[in-house]
Amino acid sequence: MNVAVEHIATDQPPDDAKARDLDYGWQSGNRIELLENGEAYFPKVFEAMRAAQREILLETFILFEDKVGFELKGILIEAAQRGVKVVASLDGFGCGELSTSFLRELAEAGVAVQMFDPASKVLGIRTNWFRRLHRKIVVVDAAVAFIGGINFSADHLGDFGPEAKQDYAVQIVGPAVADLHHFALAQSGRQVRARRGWRRRPQRPGLSTTSNEDGLVRLIYRDNVQHRDDIEEAYIDALSKARTRAVIANAYFFPGYRLLREIRNAARRGVHVQLIMQGQPDVLLAKLAARMLYDYLLKDGVVIHEYCQRPLHGKVALVDDDWSTVGSSNLDPLSLALNLEANVLIRDRAFNQQLYESLEALARDHCQTMPEKRKPRLWLWRLTVGFLVFHVMRHFPALTGWLPAHKPRLKPIESPAHDV
Structure with missing residues (x-):
C-alpha cells in the first residue's frame, strides 16, 4: 500500500x-x-x-x-x-x-x-x-x-x-x-x-564569550553551505585554549589534521588529554581507522581508552572545568564534511563536572588503556594515509554531482504515492 x-x-x-x-x-x-x-x-x-x-x-x-x-x-x-x-x-x-x-x-x-x-x-x-x-x-x-x-x-x-x-x-x-x-x-x-537582534557570525563558536556565568548554551550546526566547519572549529578553538584537562568521547574518530594537531598540542603543553574510543565497535572500519592515528597521539602524551563493554555511540567532549559539547556530530569525514549535524556548546561548571565524572567512570571501569610507550609502527606513514583519506573524503562531494555539497537545496516535494 x-x-x-x-x-x-x-x-x-x-x-x-x-x-x-x-x-x-x-x-x-x-x-x-x-x-x-x-x-x-x-x-x-x-x-x-x-x-x-x-x-x-x-x-x-x-x-x-x-x-x-x-x-x-x-x-x-x-x-x-x-x-x-x-x-x-x-x-x-x-x-x-x-x-x-x-x-x-x-x-x-x-x-x-x-x-x-x-x-x-x-x-x-x-x-x-x-x-x-x-x-x-x-x-x-x-x-x-x-x-x-x-x-x-x-x-x-x-x-x-x-x-x-x-x-x-x-x-x-x-x-x-x-x-x-x-x-x-x-x-x-x-x-x-524573523528573530530580534539577529546577528551574523557574532563570534567563533568556541570559548569566545566574556561571561563567567553558568548556564550558557549555544547551538551550532553544520550544513553544506555556510556552516560547513562550525562544529570542527568549536573543537579546535576550545582545545587551543585548554589549560588543565580535555576529554573527548567519540564513536567514530577520524578527524582532519588541524583537529589532530590541536589535540596533540594541548597534550604537549601539559593538558591532561583523554580520548575514549570504540573498543567494541558496531562498525569495524571505524575502529581500524581510529587506530591509524594512535601512534601520532600517544607519542605526545595523549591518553587513549577503548570502551569495551558495548558499542560506544557518544559524541561528547569537555575542556577544563566549564566548557562542554553534546550533539550528533562524530569526528569523522561523514560528520565533519557531509552530514547535517547539530551540537550544543555548554558553559556550566556543574554540568561539566557531571559529564567528567561519567566519562571518568567509563574509562576507569569499562575501558582498556592503550600503552603509553607501545612500539611505534610506521606512525608517519599511518598519519599520511589518514590525512589523504580524510581530505579525499572531505572534498569528494564537491568533485561529483551526486553528493550533497555539490548543489545544496531545500525543495519540499509533495508525493501522492510513495513506498518507503
Missing part, C-alpha cells in the same frame, strides 16, 4: 531564512540536564511529548519499528489527535526500512512526516549512503528541548544486549530553547518569524 509522505532534499536553510543565515549566539540562564543512554533519555522526552499542548518538532536519523519506535508512534499519534502540531523529520537512509503501514498510521492521525532524501533500493541495496540528516533534536512547545546522539531505537537500552549503545543527550530548559525551536522549525521548511 502507498502512503503520502512529504520528501525533503535539503542542505541549507529554507528561502525565508537563507538571507539571514541561521547563526546563534550564547544564551544564558539555562538549566541543562545530562541524559545518559536510553534509560534516562526516553522517559524524559516521552514525558515532555505526552504533556505537549501546542507543538512537537522532531528530527532523528534512525527510527526503528521496535518497542521504542512503537511507543514514540503512539505518543505522536495521540498528540496529533488532541490538536498538537506534530512534525517528524526522518532521514531517508536511517529510517529507510520503516513500513508503509507505520508511516500511514502517523500521517492519517495528522502527523506531518517528512523524509530527508528518500531513495529507492537498487537490487535490494539502499543508494543514499552519503546524504544524511544525522541530527537528533526534539523541541516541545518551544519550552523544552532535547539534543544529542540518541536515536529512537531499542538498541539504546541496556536490555538490548551486548550491542546496546553507550550514548548521551541533554535536556535544556531556558532561553536557548528558543534558538533550537527556531532552527528546527526553519529546517523543517515551516515558516519562521
Whole structure:
C-alpha cells in the first residue's frame, strides 16, 4: 500500500531564512540536564511529548519499528489527535526500512512526516549512503528541548544486549530553547518569524564569550553551505585554549589534521588529554581507522581508552572545568564534511563536572588503556594515509554531482504515492 509522505532534499536553510543565515549566539540562564543512554533519555522526552499542548518538532536519523519506535508512534499519534502540531523529520537512509503501514498510521492521525532524501533500493541495496540528516533534536512547545546522539531505537537500552549503545543527550530548559525551536522549525521548511537582534557570525563558536556565568548554551550546526566547519572549529578553538584537562568521547574518530594537531598540542603543553574510543565497535572500519592515528597521539602524551563493554555511540567532549559539547556530530569525514549535524556548546561548571565524572567512570571501569610507550609502527606513514583519506573524503562531494555539497537545496516535494 502507498502512503503520502512529504520528501525533503535539503542542505541549507529554507528561502525565508537563507538571507539571514541561521547563526546563534550564547544564551544564558539555562538549566541543562545530562541524559545518559536510553534509560534516562526516553522517559524524559516521552514525558515532555505526552504533556505537549501546542507543538512537537522532531528530527532523528534512525527510527526503528521496535518497542521504542512503537511507543514514540503512539505518543505522536495521540498528540496529533488532541490538536498538537506534530512534525517528524526522518532521514531517508536511517529510517529507510520503516513500513508503509507505520508511516500511514502517523500521517492519517495528522502527523506531518517528512523524509530527508528518500531513495529507492537498487537490487535490494539502499543508494543514499552519503546524504544524511544525522541530527537528533526534539523541541516541545518551544519550552523544552532535547539534543544529542540518541536515536529512537531499542538498541539504546541496556536490555538490548551486548550491542546496546553507550550514548548521551541533554535536556535544556531556558532561553536557548528558543534558538533550537527556531532552527528546527526553519529546517523543517515551516515558516519562521524573523528573530530580534539577529546577528551574523557574532563570534567563533568556541570559548569566545566574556561571561563567567553558568548556564550558557549555544547551538551550532553544520550544513553544506555556510556552516560547513562550525562544529570542527568549536573543537579546535576550545582545545587551543585548554589549560588543565580535555576529554573527548567519540564513536567514530577520524578527524582532519588541524583537529589532530590541536589535540596533540594541548597534550604537549601539559593538558591532561583523554580520548575514549570504540573498543567494541558496531562498525569495524571505524575502529581500524581510529587506530591509524594512535601512534601520532600517544607519542605526545595523549591518553587513549577503548570502551569495551558495548558499542560506544557518544559524541561528547569537555575542556577544563566549564566548557562542554553534546550533539550528533562524530569526528569523522561523514560528520565533519557531509552530514547535517547539530551540537550544543555548554558553559556550566556543574554540568561539566557531571559529564567528567561519567566519562571518568567509563574509562576507569569499562575501558582498556592503550600503552603509553607501545612500539611505534610506521606512525608517519599511518598519519599520511589518514590525512589523504580524510581530505579525499572531505572534498569528494564537491568533485561529483551526486553528493550533497555539490548543489545544496531545500525543495519540499509533495508525493501522492510513495513506498518507503
